Amino acid sequence: MEHQHNGTYASLQNQPMHSTHWSNGFWLAQFTNSAQSILPNIYHLFDSDNISHCLANFRIAAGLQEGSHQGPPFADGDFYKWLEGASYIYGVTKDANLKQLIDQSIKLIATVQLEDGYIFTQYSIRLKEGEDAQKLGDSLNFEAYNLGHLITAGCVHFLSTGEKSLLKLGIKAAFCLKALFEEAEQNNTAKTAICPSHYMALIDLYRVTGDKTHLETADLAIRLRDQVKNGSDDNQDRIKLSEHDEMLGHAVRATYLYGGVADLYTELGNESHRAMLERVWESEEYTKMYINSGCGALYDGVSPSGYAGDHPDLQRTHQSYGRPYELPNLTAYNETCATIGNIFLNWRLFKLNEQAAHADRIEQSFYNLILASKSLDGNRYFYSNPLEREQEPLPFHLKWDRTRSEYLSSFCCPPNMFRILSESSEYTYALKDDGIYTGIYGDCRSQFHIEGKEVLLHQETKYPMDGIIRFSFEQETPVSCTLHVRIPSWVKRGTLGTRTLDRKDANTYIPVSGSWKAGDEIILKLDIQPRIVLAHPLVEATKMQVAVMRGPVLYCSEEIDNNESYWPSLGLKSNAQFREMVTTIESTEVLCLESEDGVSYQTLDWSGPGLYKDLPPLKAIPTKIRLIPYYAWDNRGLGGMKIWHPLYI
Structure with missing residues (x-):
């Protein structure tokens, strides 16, 4: 999910949200599956007290029904992910029944949120039951993760509807985080919030609202990581950020962290952050990346940075990266959320350096892991994504079923998959002052403004079934601009207009400049074998x-x-x-x-x-x-x- 202009230090900018929508072919079919199958199915699971108890927790916290908290503490954030995806789909379909469901959900959330912006159903229900509860009391809990997803959902809802009902709740949550982080800094009690969705969310909120307070909160939250005592590689906070040189630990925590740091760099330009991001990305891409774009190979293990004699207490890791080249197939973990986080990271790095390798990884991640994490009908889901399966039961325990399930006890991945699949058209293009960079390919229609002039661009293709991609301009007034055409990493032969392509063109961008008007075309032909x-x-x-x-x-x-x-x-x-x-x-x-x-x-x-x-x-x-x-x-x-x-x- 990407929004508005982002950062002095970004080379490329996001297209404004909803500038591009799928119009035909492979990706329109995936969007339709998201809207018509995945969306109602996940809502049904959340709405069922007997299956997930997710919405029941909100209703109990709001005083609308009796009961106790059930299910994982991060289920609040999972519902916000669903709400984000639903809001984006409404921005495309304008479906009145969906709008009613979204409004109903926002009203329920508003009823639970406290005046200071804090919202965590587990906390509210515990208080109702007379138990002690502390805001951000446990750094291994999921309050900040949940609040981050609420903020992001508020941004997407606003950009899809023009309404501020959910955005206001996100703003309140952001000011709550600000107060909690300032208190932690003053009391010298810095903590690392796990799966830090709130880093990217706060900077998204700054870009949507223009309120620099939210950027300052993100900066503070990330700076606090360097003050954590007795940190771990599992949480990427054992050493200072500037010293990171390898992808380690929990893969979702890592990719969300580095995605947030990349956003912070685009705004504030700390060169040590940029150098660190390049090091950890190279570590992952060249030594720890599965061929299906999965990342985080291990169910459980010991950090490769810890060994007897160096660390007296070996550090546990889980859902984590292993050593370089440690990529088992049968027991590959490859949590879906980790690849989603890696898409976020690669998109942000792409906007920093214009390197085709990042767009290539994003495209392959969508085809080979995001789509693989769901059944073809959209109603059954993987948590981990192995590269091999035996028909007979294994002689050892693995946490997750070897086949997709209708519901998972940890249901973070399906709504995350749903939101990024719904928003997949946002990864088709990025913009520069005088040009357009192509991202993932698919049949779509787009509307841009280049140097103040409207550009209407139609991408027609049966990709990936075949390699012919036709870019047709549809605006009547000629516009001078450059289309930077991505040549994927696997290309050996092809043509771009009259230019012949070969291996040396793979994983590069080729600029095609002109004064374009209705009827003008640029045709890319890739030999797919x-x-x-x-x-x-x-x-x-x-x-x-x-x-x-x-x-x-x-x-x-x-x-x-x-x-x-x-x-x-x-x-x-x-x-x-x-x-x-x-x-x-x-x-x-x-x-x-x-x-x-x-x-x-x-x-x-x-x-x-x-x-x-x-x-x-x-x-x-x-x-x-x-x-x-x-x-x-x-x-x-x-x-x-x-x-x-x-x-x-």
Whole structure:
């Protein structure tokens, strides 16, 4: 979610909210699924006392019904995420029934919020029950996280409706945070609020309202991190921000933190912050990033910065980054919220340095993790996003189900996925004084003002099904401007107008300047072919294995399509050729890949208790292999899935 002009030190600016809406094709279908399926489904889950108790907590805190607080403390923030996504969708659809539901929700929140702006249903209900409760009393609780999402929802609601009803509640919450952080500074009791959504939120609020107080509050909140005593790598507060040089600890806390610091840099220009952001991004992108754009490999572990002799007490981490190249597949954590945070971070870095790599990562994150975190119908959800699954139960415990669930005990990811998917068109373009930078590609219509003149731009494409992207200008009055066209990282061949593209153009921007009016076109043609991908040799889990991508889309095999071979050995020849065909999964058309160049061995017997056995005579058996987009997996029952396949010569 992005809004207004942002920062003296930003090279690029956000397009004004709702400048671009999906008009056809792949992404319009995803937006429609968000509006018609995900939105009502998540509200139903929140509205059910027996399922989530989320809205029940608000009603109890408001004195509208009896009961006790149930569910996680961050459920308040999860509801605010839903409200943000719903507000954005209303800004597109103008649906009267949705507006009524949004207004009803705002009224309920206003009833619970205290006069000083503080709102936390767990706190209010505890007070009603005669228990002690302290505002921001526990730095490992989620008040600031919740308040941050309330502020962000208020900004999006205002920019989508022009109304201030929710924005006023967000402003009150921001002043509450200001008072609490000033008190902490005065009392020398600095604390780190986990999953710090409020950093980005406060700066969003400053940009929407123009009130510099909120920028100063964000600056104070981030400065307080350097005063925390006995911090941890799990919370990224063991050392000062300027000393950070590696992505460590809880992946949502990390990406939200660095997204907030990037926003702060664009406003205040602390060069130590910018240098730090570049270091931690390189650490993540080049040594800790999954091929599906997942980040945060580990369920639980010990910080790689802590070891006996250096840290007497080893520091626990969870939902966290591991060591460089530590990327297990079967047990990959890859929380959906972490990739959403990473989209926020990459978008902000993109606006600082204009590097195509950030837009490329955002696009691949949408296709290969955001979409994969939900079922095709939008009603079942993943929390973690593994890169492999066995059909049989595992001989060890994992916190989350191995298939998507209708409801999760920690429901933070689905409404987060919902809001960013609803707002996906905001990542199509960024603006410069005299030009437009392309972001993710999709069929859309846009309205901009470049140097005071209106530009109407229509992007027509079937991408990612094919690589033809046609930019058509529709304003009658000629406007001189530059369209900076992104060439994705995977491109080997293509054309941009009359210019031929090759590998050296990949992951760059090419400027196309002119005086454009209705009827003028710029045509980008990208040669989208399946390609076979290797991982760095230090990634132990994928040595001599290969994955398949087509354009920005990652592919996987499911056992249900490949049950005539010995599944653990099913792999690919290095020179495998693929044919493309459209198939239907759960009423959704997807482009699948088939090849006669699959290989497997005969079935091996592992029924005994042994961990190892002598190698029997093996014979490589040619076999057909079918691959589907990773975002379409787990829609046909609990079966085997893998992205990485053994490599056969």
